Amino acid sequence: MELYQLKTFATVAATGHLTKAAEQLFISQPAVSAQIRSLEDELGLTLFERTPAGMMITPAGSRLLEHADKVLASAQDLRNAASALRGQQQGHLRIGTVLDPSLVRVGELLGWLRTNRPLVEIDLHQEVSGAAMEQVRDGRLDASFYFGDTPPAPLAFLRLRSINYRVAGPAAWRTRIEGANRETISSMPWILVPPQNSHRRMTEKFFSEGSFSPSKVIEADQEQVIANLVISGLGLSLVREEIALRERDAGRLVLWDQAGIDSTLWFIYRSARGGDPPVRALLEALSELWDIPMPKPDSKSGSASKITKKTAETKPAARKRRS
Numbered sequence: 001m002e003l004y005q006l007k008t009f010a011t012v013a014a015t016g017h018l019t020k021a022a023e024q025l026f027i028s029q030p031a032v033s034a035q036i037r038s039l040e041d042e043l044g045l046t047l048f049e050r051t052p053a054g055m056m057i058t059p060a061g062s063r064l065l066e067h068a069d070k071v072l073a074s075a076q077d078l079r080n081a082a083s084a085l086r087g088q089q090q091g092h093l094r095i096g097t098v099l100d101p102s103l104v105r106v107g108e109l110l111g112w113l114r115t116n117r118p119l120v121e122i123d124l125h126q127e128v129s130g131a132a133m134e135q136v137r138d139g140r141l142d143a144s145f146y147f148g149d150t151p152p153a154p155l156a157f158l159r160l161r162s163i164n165y166r167v168a169g170p171a172a173w174r175t176r177i178e179g180a181n182r183e184t185i186s187s188m189p190w191i192l193v194p195p196q197n198s199h200r201r202m203t204e205k206f207f208s209e210g211s212f213s214p215s216k217v218i219e220a221d222q223e224q225v226i227a228n229l230v231i232s233g234l235g236l237s238l239v240r241e242e243i244a245l246r247e248r249d250a251g252r253l254v255l256w257d258q259a260g261i262d263s264t265l266w267f268i269y270r271s272a273r274g275g276d277p278p279v280r281a282l283l284e285a286l287s288e289l290w291d292i293p294m295p296k297p298d299s300k301s302g303s304a305s306k307i308t309k310k311t312a313e314t315k316p317a318a319r320k321r322r323s
Contacts, residue, residue, distance in 0.1 A: 001042055003075055006068040008035040009047060013065050017054040090119030091278030096132035096144025097124055099223060099240075104145045104160075104265065108289050109282075117281040129198035136268055143269035143282060148198030150264075156271040158283065160290050163263045164241040165202060167256035170233040174254045177236075185256055189235035191218050191226055199223075202261050203238055227253075 012021040012032065022029040040047050047061035057065065097106055106124065113120050125141060132144040136155060151157045167185065169177045176188070186207055193199045218234060220226050226237050227244075231252045238261060239253070247253040267286055273279045274295065287294040 001039060003072070005035050005039045006072055008032055009039055009061075010065065010068055010072060012036060012048065012055050013057050013061065016056070089117055089277040089281040091276070091281075092121045092123070093142040093278050093282060094123045094125060094140070095282075096127045096135060096141045096146075098127060098129050098132060098145045098147060099163075099265075103163075103240075105289060109285055112285045112289060113281065116285070120278045120281045128194065130195075130201075133268060136270060139270075142273065143267065143279065146198070146266045146268045147263050148201060148266075151266055151268045154271050155268045156274050156295065157269075158267040158286055158290075158292060158295065160265045160267055160286070160292070163265050165199075165238040165261040165263060166241050166244040167206075167236060167258075167260065168227070168230055168239040168244045168247070168253045169236040169256065170230060171252055171254050172233060173236075177254050177256050180256065180258075182258065185236065185258075191220060191229050191235045191237040193226070194219055198263070199238060202263060206238070206259070206261055 008021065008025060011024055012018065015021045015024065018029050018032050018036075022032045025032065036047060043064070045060045045064070046058050047064065048055040048057055097104055101107065110122060113122065125135075127135065127141075127144065129146050129148055132141065133146055133151060133155070135141040136144050136146075145160075146157075147163055169188070173188075177185070190203075192203060218229060220229060223240055223243065227239050227247060229235070230237050230239065231247060236256075239247075241260070244253060244255055248255055269279060269282075274283075283295060286292070
């Protein structure tokens with residue numbers, strides 16, 4: 001059976017007359033009659049009784065009319081959905097994530113896209129920041145979260161938030177750490193991350209200011225693993241402030257009060273991709289979730305515009321802290 005047959009069936013049932021149904025359907029009365037006969041033949045049931053006053057639906061026809069109405073309504077829903085999707089941004093993107101997924105709000109990002117841009121598909125790849133930046137540069141990733149210094153060209157970026165790090169040590173080392181100078185701190189065992197990680201570059205910058213080199217005892221590249229190694233008494237490390245304060249308040253860490261490091265969380269992508277529809281959808285999602293300005297496409301190159309004052313560059317810097 002065809003949808004047009006069901007529509008004719010429903011129209012004849014509503015009007016009770018072949019001629020009136022034909023007028024509403026903009027077809028001839030013989031065509032309406034032929035469609036009803038064809039549907040009755042296919043179903044093996046009589047749908048209407050022909051009377052001098054018009055068409056009277058049979059009990060079987062009344063029961064089947066309920067199903068026909070549902071089919072017609074579902075078909076209209078399909079048309080409406082297709083209409084809503086026409087012109088929407090669509091595409092498949094590979095996105096790098098760093099640090100804790102909750103910190104970069106990955107779940108909220110995917111939820112926003114599913115609701116507002118359902119044709120944009122996302123593959124997530126957990127990376128360390130340095131590797132993520134290189135993969136965006138060479139095209140293995142379409143975009144990525146990244147933390148550290150301002151991303152270099154040809155990368156465009158959105159500044160999402162500041163990330164603060166504290167020098168943390170095992171609680172059992174409290175008397176050694178509190179009040180210690182930078183030279184003493186640098187002489188203690190340290191837990192470091194691989195060289196390509198932004199965390200490693202922050203640590204090196206921290207020590208370069210005093211011309212001291214940390215004594216490495218182990219490498220790790222996951223921040224919760226690093227915190228656990230510090231708690232276990234293996235050495236000091238830079239620990240993200242939210243984690244450091246939580247573990248300090250629980251009595252598992254002690255914080256050095258002389259300095260900390262400020263870093264920045266960015267979202268990076270190649271400037272040339274800034275005008276691509278799926279990338280624009282991604283930037284729109286981030287703009288709304290993080291309450292930051294949406295970058296405008298460059299009318300000359302198609303790349304994203306420079307960051308506005310609200311998201312202006314901020315470089316990491318050492319700063320005084322109190323534990």
